[in-house]
Amino acid sequence: MRPATFEPQQIIDAGLELQAEGRNITGFALRNRVGGGNPGRLKQVWDDYLSSQTEVTAKPVAELPVEVAEEVKAISSALAERISQLATGLNDKAVRAAERRVAEVTRAAGEQTAQADAAQTVDDLEETLDTLRDEHSTTLAALDDSRRKEQSQAVELAQLRERLAETEKQLGESEKAGKEAAEQHRQQQTELQKRLDVTENKLAEATPRHAAELQGIREQHTGEIKELKAQHAWSESELQKRLDTELKARQTALDTALKAYNKQLVALLAGKEEAAKENKK
DSSP states (O other), X not given: OOOOOOXXXXXXXXXXXXXXXXXXXXXXXXXXXXXXXXXXXXXXXXXXXXXHHOOOOOOOOOOOOGGGHHHHHHHHHHHHHHHHHHHHHHHHHXXXXXXXXXXXXXXXXXXXXXXXXXXXXXXXXXXXHHHHHHHHHHHHHHHHHHHHHHHHHHHHHHHHHHHHHHHHHHHHHHHHHHHHHHHHHHHHHHHHHHHHHHHHHHHHHHHHHHHHHHHHHHHHHHHHHHHHHHHOOOOHHHHHHHHHHHHHHHHHHHHHHHHHHHHHHHHHHHHHHHHHHHHHO
């Protein structure tokens, strides 16, 4: 004798009644309420009804920040191990439960062999076995889903490790470049200071020397004036003009040399200030 077939609406109404009474809605509870049928099919109809009444909206998953990468590595390892343990335990419990229920059904069938309605007992046994098979298939599907999630988390963990390694590499390169730039600025500043010191020393040495040369030229011209006056009968005013002209020419040359030294000193000072600004940056 095959089990009777019930319409989906009958099954849904029975589930709503059980729900209103606050009872758990299982395949066997639905079977008792409608008066027969395959518990697996009855539960499937009820689950399909619930799915049609619920709208699931997927939410975007925020990307894990790099700052918690170390925490993610520790948690991901523990989580993967825990998922594996849970999946193994779930499968083991399902197998043991199925074995117990099969044993119970077999024992009950043995006790019912003496009853008059043997055909109904066989049908019930077939329905129970079908239910156990469905539940076992559901358990295996849950185990496969857990394994897929574990693999997905392992991939995400590997990606996070790669990003962390790349970030550490970039930080190391930036730090090295900063040290090299600082050392280069320090060397430039030291070189400019040396050049400035040399120029200042040259200028300090040149100023007294040029003053002494100028004084010597004046004394020389004074002596030449006296000698020329003695040797020639030139007028003192004409001789003084020639000497003044020569003196101005030499004075101009001396001023030009001093200006050149001053320009060089200013350029070195400007280079030193520019290097100091670059070093501050």
